[in-house]
Amino acid sequence: MSHLEIDGYxxxxxxxxxxxxxxxxxxxxxxxxxxxxxKSLAVALLGLAISIGLLLISRLPFAYVSQGIKWPALxxxxxxxxxxxxxxGDMALTLYGLSFSVEGLEQGLLMMTxxxxxxxxxxxxxxxxxxxxxxxxxxxxxxxxxxxxxxxxAYRYLFLLREQFxxxxxxxxxxxxxxxxxxxxxxxxxxxxxxLFIRSYExxxxxxxAMVSRGYNGHLPDSxxxxxxxxxxxxxxxxxxxxxxxxxxxxxxxx
Amino acid sequence: xxxxxEVIGLxxxxxxxxxxxxxxxxxxxxxxxxxxxxxxxxxxxxxxxHLNGLLGAKxxxxxxxxxxxxxxxPWVRERVGLVFQDPEDQLFMPSLWEDVAFGPRNLGLSxxxxxxxxSWALKVVGLSEMAEKCPHNLSFGQKKRAALxxxxxxxxxxxxxxxxxxxxxxRSKEEVISLICDLKKKGTTILTAIHxxxxxxxxxxxxxxxxxxxxxxxxxxxVLVKRGLLKGLGLDLPTIPDLFCTLKDDGYEIGDIPFTTDxxxxxxxxxxxx
Numbered sequence: 172m173s174h175l176e177i178d179g180y181x182x183x184x185x186x187x188x189x190x191x192x193x194x195x196x197x198x199x200x201x202x203x204x205x206x207x208x209x210k211s212l213a214v215a216l217l218g219l220a221i222s223i224g225l226l227l228i229s230r231l232p233f234a235y236v237s238q239g240i241k242w243p244a245l246x247x248x249x250x251x252x253x254x255x256x257x258x259x260g261d262m263a264l265t266l267y268g269l270s271f272s273v274e275g276l277e278q279g280l281l282m283m284t285x286x287x288x289x290x291x292x293x294x295x296x297x298x299x300x301x302x303x304x305x306x307x308x309x310x311x312x313x314x315x316x317x318x319x320x321x322x323x324x325a326y327r328y329l330f331l332l333r334e335q336f337x338x339x340x341x342x343x344x345x346x347x348x349x350x351x352x353x354x355x356x357x358x359x360x361x362x363x364x365x366x367l368f369i370r371s372y373e374x375x376x377x378x379x380x381a382m383v384s385r386g387y388n389g390h391l392p393d394s395x396x397x398x399x400x401x402x403x404x405x406x407x408x409x410x411x412x413x414x415x416x417x418x419x420x421x422x423x424x425x426x
Numbered sequence: 427x428x429x430x431x432e433v434i435g436l437x438x439x440x441x442x443x444x445x446x447x448x449x450x451x452x453x454x455x456x457x458x459x460x461x462x463x464x465x466x467x468x469x470x471x472x473x474x475x476h477l478n479g480l481l482g483a484k485x486x487x488x489x490x491x492x493x494x495x496x497x498x499x500p501w502v503r504e505r506v507g508l509v510f511q512d513p514e515d516q517l518f519m520p521s522l523w524e525d526v527a528f529g530p531r532n533l534g535l536s537x538x539x540x541x542x543x544x545s546w547a548l549k550v551v552g553l554s555e556m557a558e559k560c561p562h563n564l565s566f567g568q569k570k571r572a573a574l575x576x577x578x579x580x581x582x583x584x585x586x587x588x589x590x591x592x593x594x595x596x597r598s599k600e601e602v603i604s605l606i607c608d609l610k611k612k613g614t615t616i617l618t619a620i621h622x623x624x625x626x627x628x629x630x631x632x633x634x635x636x637x638x639x640x641x642x643x644x645x646x647x648x649v650l651v652k653r654g655l656l657k658g659l660g661l662d663l664p665t666i667p668d669l670f671c672t673l674k675d676d677g678y679e680i681g682d683i684p685f686t687t688d689x690x691x692x693x694x695x696x697x698x699x700x
């Protein structure tokens with residue numbers, strides 16, 4: 172069974188792909204923090220434009236990115252719809268007794284824009300290097316080894332877990348089970364999930380044995396050798412200028 | 427010279443009380459390929475785990491003359507390559523290359539040696555092109571070969587395989603068999619737990635019948651014609667020997683029982699001539 176992984180397009184070639192992953196992670200995280208701390212909607216929209224620009228430079232296919240962005244976007248969409256109704260401020264419109272405030276709309280749009288920009292930037296970070304490389308880069312930046320291993324193995328086995336659950340639900344359907352909103356359905360799904368946990372526990376024991384049999388002693392030997400060159404630093408400088416520039420513009424806009 | 431594998435009085439009981447091994451004793455000479463046959467629940471996989479020091483039990487296991495005990499475990503694991511039945515258990519890293527390089531790195535080899543061993547192992551199993559792929563994107567047959575590569579990269583002297591051909595289509599099965607045959611020719615000691623008796627004559631010199639204890643250990647061509655013994659364990663004879671054993675029982679004059687298609691054709695031609 173094939174899955175579209177986050178690093179499915181890490182083989183492409185772009186300035187973002189060729190960027191040292193450690194420098195890339197740090198620079199892009201600074202940019203993300205800069206964007207999510209913005210207070211002006213206009214500057215946040217500029218931040219979103221920069222994020223999209225970086226995404227375009229990374230050459231990651233739009234279809235692949237949009238597929239992953241749709242869920243965070245659905246989560247962010249309610250903000251500009253609900254906040255105008257709940258936030259005090261100048262009334263923009265009154266419809267059937269409901270008052271919509273300008274401040275609420277602005278705040279809602281600001282939250283949605285900042286969120287979308289941050290989510291968009293995740294793709295150039297994680298989609299332009301093999302997941303393994305990104306995790307090793309995070310480890311060399313100080314991520315604890317245990318967390319590194321959890322990330323690596325979670326990434327490897329999440330797909331398998333999903334496959335197992337899919338085959339379990341297919342098996343249930345083949346035996347005439349249909350999902351309803353009642354207690355028997357909850358009981359059956361609970362049992363299936365419980366079985367999945369037991370299987371996962373047993374598998375983890377076998378995986379551990381397989382690792383130990385190949386010399387594992389709790390540590391993953393370093394496999395990546397990173398090297399920073401001048402271009403990496405120039406790219407980092409450009410992104411940092413954008414990050415601090417946005418903060419400067421935001422300061423001016425708010426004042 | 428010390429035998430490759432020597433097991434004396436090995437008994438193991440699972441935490442739930444199930445007796446898996448009961449006084450198992452046998453010895454396998456170096457550069458020998460042995461097929462481990464037995465019914466489900468005979469303790470085959472449990473026995474294999476002991477050879478790598480993954481389970482501790484009553485009795486003793488020695489590899490190349492050294493006892494498998496806490497102090498020797500790194501030494502033993504460097505020399506005994508264990509391939510698990512389910513490749514999903516064996517392939518735990520996010521890329522195939524990382525998986526195959528995992529063992530050599532743990533052995534403390536230099537980067538150049540890790541690279542050499544990994545490239546060699548991937549080439550041997552025919553997966554060099556897949557090196558950067560995530561294991562879950564490989565087909566089941568490829569996963570089986572990848573699991574083998576992940577152990578071959580450590581260049582073990584003893585190879586222990588748990589059902590290497592189970593759930594494989596005929597072509598993938600053939601690829602794994604030819605791999606095992608190549609390793610056998612190179613003098614690797616191989617112990618293969620297997621259910622498919624038709625493969626045994628091709629990959630093994632000897633057969634070890636296990637049913638919690640050793641029932642029989644002997645040359646493959648002698649053990650695989652003992653119909654009563656095999657049936658008693660719920661095992662089948664390979665198809666060709668089974669046919670010729672039946673003919674022999676029916677009074678036909680059969681010399682040596684044939685095991686391969688060529689041998690069977692020659693035997694049939696002889697019967698027709700008579």
